[in-house]
Amino acid sequence: MSSLKNAIRRRAHNERSQPSQRQKYGLLEKHKDYVLRAQDFHRKEDAIKKLKEKAANRNPDEFYYKMINTRTVDGVHRPETIAKQYTHEELMLMKTQDVGYILRKAQSEQKKVERLQSTLHSTEQPLVNKHTYFIEDREAAKEIRAHVISDQSHGHVIGTKLPKRIRKLRDTAYDELKQRTDRSAKLRSMVFTMEMQKAAMVSFSNVLGC
Secondary structure, eight states: OHHHHHHSOOOOOOOOOOOGGGGGGOSOOOHHHHHHHHHHHHHHHHHHHHHHHHHHTOOTTOOOGGGGGEEEETTEEEEOOOOOOOOHHHHHHHHHHHHHHHHHHHHHHHHHHHHHHHHHHHHHSOOOOOOOOOOSOHHHHHHHHHHHHHHHHTTOOTTOSOOHHHHHHHHHHHHHHHHHHHHHHHHHHHHHHHHHHHHHHHHHHHHHHO
């Protein structure tokens, strides 16, 4: 019986839309929209209620050490930013350490660039063909010798055509070489700029000392 009931075509009941005379109020709120709005309202209401209870039951003599370094701005506690004051000697020492660190990084990058350049340069050199043929037949030896001479006359060198995997690794190495070269140049520029700043600080301190 239930199968026959499901087989009967039923009318689709759609929720009514906003009447034409109330179009100025926008879309008509559906029940699921009301449920979401009510849940959000009650969540905020409960939060405000808990805050009011905390405010009513607070201890007027309550004290935290963090209260010393905070101030209230528009009812919100904000910590006071206390920047450490360094002496001129401490600033000079930190500047020297920074320059030394950047210089070491620049030297390390330059060594990696030179190592990559030497590796890629060795791979680009044409391979020397040194093949040893063990042949007992004199006619076969003459034929192989003629084939090798023909290849050399056409400019074909055995081993110059690299496999696809090797070419991909070579291209990746060239990309890495370019990136490391750019990084090394940037680091050297940073070292030069920081050295100029350090020299300016030294000259300024000498002027103040005079």
